[in-house]
Amino acid sequence: MTLNVLLVLILLAIVLALLRWRRCSRALLALAVVLLLAVGCGPLPIWLLTQLQSGYATEAPIAWGQRNAIVLLGAGTVRATDTGPVEASLFAYGRINKAAALYRECRQTGHACRIEVSGGDARGLGQSEAAVYAGNLQRLGVDPADLLLESRSMNTWQNAQFSGPLLKAWGADRVLLVSSGFHLRRGMLYFAHFGIRATPVRADYVDGIRSWEPLSYNFTMADLALHEYTGVARYHWYNAMGWNVQATKPGAL
Known part of the structure; x- marks a missing residue:
């Protein structure tokens, strides 16, 4: 997922450069570099995973x-x-x-x-x-x-x-x-x-792993986290649109 976004940004930057839209091309290339470093070097996947897992890090009796x-x-x-x-x-x-x-x-x-x-x-x-x-x-x-x-x-x-x-x-x-x-x-x-x-x-x-150079492992961890966030967002969207089956009354089990 994140790697695909990175490739799309680079391809768009190349197309814009060929069309002589140099400012837009440079902006997209800069965005691609920021994404490459934020994901590949660890900060983004570490943050995403921490937000997902922080509530479950410590086990209660x-x-x-x-x-x-x-x-x-x-x-x-x-x-x-x-x-x-x-x-x-x-x-x-x-x-x-x-x-x-x-x-x-x-x-x-x-x-x-x-x-x-x-x-x-x-x-x-x-x-x-x-x-x-x-x-x-x-x-x-x-x-x-x-x-x-x-x-x-x-x-x-x-x-x-x-x-x-x-x-x-x-x-x-x-x-x-x-x-x-x-x-x-x-x-x-x-x-x-x-x-x-x-x-x-x-x-x-x-x-994720903090690194001075981009690691494929961090891209995998970012995609793992984004898959979970997408599932949560899709649930709320489907609820808003009335597409989910009717919720069961809490505590019915």
Whole structure:
């Protein structure tokens, strides 16, 4: 996203220079240089990610209920080779490990605990995220009987939409939403829309890197953050236009 904007600015500057609009051309080139340094050297992605994650940087003690649901949001799957097994993606392992740790902590209280794994086969690899992650969770000691699989959702909005009935059917009185720090603001917004009062739990925290030279990593982190901001802005825009499904009354779950 940010790299595309940079290339467009440079191309427009070249076109304007050919048309002899030199002042406009120089202005666009200067803007391109500022964007290159602000993103590539770290200041912009660091600021964007800090604003997204600051509310989740510190973990508060969890007050467990009688029936606790730990909702694990998917982060994609990959296939190592053309014929290899479907595996969790890079970002998924932190979320999986965090969900398993919360499950063990919950079980120590003696109360009922379930992990709801939410995620379909968005990449068309033949196996849902929910099923793949469930295998990882079982290898980490989670009882298969304590897994609730939601394998239809293709995005975060559907994660929230399809999780509601599943959690309600099980009778959860305490819901924890586990995801990456950068993803929690959007996830919490969507789950609240469907009447799910959840406690956010950060599985991981990402940041940009300050550097004297532009780094491709920082462009990736900026795009990651902008994707989240776009999702939040789209939600509010769709609400204003009446395009979202009707919100569920808060606390309906």
